Amino acid sequence: MDATERVSPAGSVPAAAGPAGSVPAAAGPAGAGRRGGWILGLALACHPGPALAVTALACALALGSGLGGSRSALITAAVLTGQLSVGWSNDAYDARRDARAARRGKPAADGTVGAGAVWAAAAVALTVCVPLSLACGVLAGTVHLAAVAAAWLYNLRLKATALSWLPYVAGFGALPAAVALSLPGGPAPRWWTVAAGALLGFAAHLADTLPDIAEDRAAGIRGLPHRLGGRGTRLLLPLPLLGATAVLSFGPPGPVDAGGAAALVLAGAAALAGPALGRRWRKAALAGAVAVAAVDLALLLVRGVTAG
Known part of the structure; x- marks a missing residue:
């Protein structure tokens, strides 16, 4: 997530930032x-x-x-x-x-x-x-x-x-x-496709922001992950990831088939491994989220997106 400063109630940038569309002189043609x-x-x-x-x-x-x-x-x-x-x-x-x-x-x-x-x-x-x-x-x-x-x-x-x-x-x-x-x-x-997409979106926000929480906080950002902190975000992240796969596996009528069960196992491993490895690899949580999204996309393609 890009570091930003605290936004005013009107959503404007600070007055000291200079004319709209400008950048500091140091970032000039040499760049x-x-x-x-x-x-x-x-x-x-x-x-x-x-x-x-x-x-x-x-x-x-x-x-x-x-x-x-x-x-x-x-x-x-x-x-x-x-x-x-x-x-x-x-x-x-x-x-x-x-x-x-x-x-x-x-x-x-x-x-x-x-x-x-x-x-x-x-x-x-x-x-x-x-x-x-x-x-x-x-x-x-x-x-x-x-x-x-x-x-x-x-x-x-x-x-x-x-x-x-x-x-x-x-x-x-x-x-x-x-x-x-x-x-x-x-x-x-189908309701479960929309619900799964929403849960993946929530997870994507957590995973994308997690590596930059400290830097963003220093810049005045107070989004949800920043309020939770690094530890809280890392603990929360597996829940929407697993929830998305569970919705796609259990949402359709009938028992969970072999594909759904395999997806749950794979998604569970990726969802838990990403945050766990986050201290050693900055983008581990995001990589885990991408892996779960790939598993969920496969389920979506198999089950379809429209009501039957």
């Missing part, structure tokens, strides 16, 4: 030369890892739900543009703070690309996301756009509050719902 230009800077500023991971998840769900190639491509494009807008808005909003904290890997803060250009890219991506989402169906598009709006709200305000988890829950829960509603006839999503 651009080192990092390979503004195109590379824009590519890195969009948070490519999470953006591609969520987009790939949407694509897999769309293809696994029986949508044709063109329809799946449309959903994938809508999710990709939404994720790009979220990533770019995050880096642009935090540029001045990241520059003052000398955070590495932040192109909008080190002068590789101007914060104004990153804001413009975020606005363009969001503008393109709207018609692409609605082309998937009015209801499906509305659900997806609501998830994108929640992510923007996280960037601009909620990540510094006790409600920092809410956009993650809304966004991950909305993804299987939007895919289901994009199918011919707009069938309702």
Whole structure:
């Protein structure tokens, strides 16, 4: 999670931060030369890892739900543009703070690309996301756009509050719902797919924030994981991970099959190992969460996302 300072009630940055879209003089053109230009800077500023991971998840769900190639491509494009807008808005909003904290890997803060250009890219991506989402169906598009709006709200305000988890829950829960509603006839999503997505979103927030809790606290961030502390977050993390797999295993009618039982074992091992290894490997908890998400995606693809 990106370190930020305490946000004012209006969600604004401190007055001493300087003009909107600016970065400190120290983060000037020299940074651009080192990092390979503004195109590379824009590519890195969009948070490519999470953006591609969520987009790939949407694509897999769309293809696994029986949508044709063109329809799946449309959903994938809508999710990709939404994720790009979220990533770019995050880096642009935090540029001045990241520059003052000398955070590495932040192109909008080190002068590789101007914060104004990153804001413009975020606005363009969001503008393109709207018609692409609605082309998937009015209801499906509305659900997806609501998830994108929640992510923007996280960037601009909620990540510094006790409600920092809410956009993650809304966004991950909305993804299987939007895919289901994009199918011919707009069938309702199965409740356990939405619940599992929401639980994975909650876990993703905990796992992503865990390595940076101390640094974020020093910058004034008081999201839910920061209030719980490192130990509390580490103890809580396995619960939503296991809960997501349990919902997918026990939610469908009938007894748990061999696939569900195997998924529970694998997810349990990954969910517990990640936090346990966190003191030796900074990203262990996040790696464990990704492993559980992969197991759950397999269950989702097997069971489908729509009501039968």
